[in-house]
Amino acid sequence: MSACRLEQASEHVWWFTPDEATDRPALAAVAGTRVTALLEVGASPAHTASFLAALAPLGLPPVVVAVLTHWHWDHSFGGAALSCPIAAQRETADALALQASYDWSDEALDARVADGTEIAFCRDMIRIELPDRSELDIVLPQIVFDTSLTLDLGGVRVEVVPVGGDHAADSCVMHVVEDGLLFLGDCLYERLYPPEPGLTPATVRALVARVRGLGATYAIEGHDDVLLDAARLAARLDDLELLVKGTGVAGESS
Numbered sequence: 001m002s003a004c005r006l007e008q009a010s011e012h013v014w015w016f017t018p019d020e021a022t023d024r025p026a027l028a029a030v031a032g033t034r035v036t037a038l039l040e041v042g043a044s045p046a047h048t049a050s051f052l053a054a055l056a057p058l059g060l061p062p063v064v065v066a067v068l069t070h071w072h073w074d075h076s077f078g079g080a081a082l083s084c085p086i087a088a089q090r091e092t093a094d095a096l097a098l099q100a101s102y103d104w105s106d107e108a109l110d111a112r113v114a115d116g117t118e119i120a121f122c123r124d125m126i127r128i129e130l131p132d133r134s135e136l137d138i139v140l141p142q143i144v145f146d147t148s149l150t151l152d153l154g155g156v157r158v159e160v161v162p163v164g165g166d167h168a169a170d171s172c173v174m175h176v177v178e179d180g181l182l183f184l185g186d187c188l189y190e191r192l193y194p195p196e197p198g199l200t201p202a203t204v205r206a207l208v209a210r211v212r213g214l215g216a217t218y219a220i221e222g223h224d225d226v227l228l229d230a231a232r233l234a235a236r237l238d239d240l241e242l243l244v245k246g247t248g249v250a251g252e253s254s
Contacts, residue, residue: 004047006054009227010179010218012156014058016051017225022129023074023121025222027051028183030176031060032153038066039158039174039183041086041139042078044129049081065151067160068141069185069222070168071095073126079139087143089162091170096140104133116194163210166191166199173211180217182233187211188221188240201244208237 004019015028024047028039042048052063068076068088076096079086088096102108109126112118130136143149149160159175164187171187187207190199219228219236228236 004050004054006051007227009220010176010181012153012179013176013181013183014055014060015220015227016054018223020223023125023223024129025074025186026183026220026225028174028220029055029060029063030151030153030156030158030174031058032156033061034154035062035064036060037151037153037158038063038082038084039069040185041066041068041076041082043074044078045081046078047129048078052081061154065143067149067151067158067172067174068092069173069183069187070171071099072168072186073099073122074129075185075222077130077136077138080137082139085142086139087145087149087160088141089149089160089170089172090144090146092172093141093144095170096138100138100140104130104136119192121192161210161214163187163207164203165189165207166203173214175214175216180215182211182214182216182219184211184219184221186222188236189223199240199244204240204244208241212237 004016004024006014006016009015013028013030015026018024018026024043027042030037063084065084066082066086071092109118109123113120113123151158157177159177160172161175162172165171167186167189171185173187174183191197217230219233
C-alpha cells in the first residue's frame with residue numbers, strides 16, 4: 001500500500017487513501033453545492049492537515065462538519081487540525097471522552113498494553129504517527145446523535161447509519177445517497193481488543209444484512225486502497241459470511 005493519495009471516488013466524493021506505515025485510514029470529503037462534509041477526523045493533526053492541503057486546489061465549498069465512523073485512535077486523533085465541528089454517535093463520543101482522560105506517555109501506553117486496555121499494535125503505530133504526545137489534543141465531538149444523522153450538503157445527502165460490528169460496537173457507515181457510495185470505515189473488520197480477537201457469526205450476519213440493505217453501488221473500506229464496485233462489495237460480504245459460517249469465533253486479518 002502506497003502513501004496517501006487523493007482520488008475522486010464518485011461525482012461528489014473525493015477520498016484520501018490509507019497508508020499502512022502508521023495505520024492511517026481512508027478519509028473522504030463529500031461536496032455538495034453549498035457545503036462539504038468530511039468523513040473521519042484522521043489519525044493525527046498531520047494526517048488531517050495533509051488531507052485538507054490535498055483538497056485545497058479543488059476549491060470545494062466550505063467544510064462545515066467532520067463525521068466519525070467509530071472511536072479508534074487512527075480515525076479520531078486528528079481533530080486539532082479542523083476548524084469545523086465533529087459529529088459522532090453518543091457511544092463514540094463517550095469512548096473518546098475516556099481516551100481524552102488518559103495519560104499518553106510511553107510509560108502509560110506500555111502499562112495499558114500490559115493490563116489489556118490497549119493492544120501492542122496500536123501502541124506501536126501511535127508512537128510512529130504521534131511521536132510527541134506531550135500536548136495531544138483529543139477533540140471531542142460537538143454534535144452528538146443517538147440514532148442516525150442526515151446531512152444535506154446541497155444536491156447530495158449523507159446518511160450516517162449506526163451498524164455496529166465486532167471491530168467496534170459504535171461503528172457507523174456513511175451512505176452518500178445520490179452517488180450510491182458507502183463509506184464503511186472499519187465495520188467489516190475483526191475485533192482487535194479483549195476479550196478475544198475475531199468475528200462472531202451473529203454479529204457478522206446482522207452487520208452484513210444492514211450493509212446490504214443500503215444497496216450501495218460503490219464502497220470504501222477504512223484500510224483498503226481499492227474502491228469497491230457493487231460486485232466486489234457483494235463478494236466481500238459473501239466472503240465474510242462464509243468465514244464465520246458454522247463457527248463460534250473466527251479470526252480474520254484486516
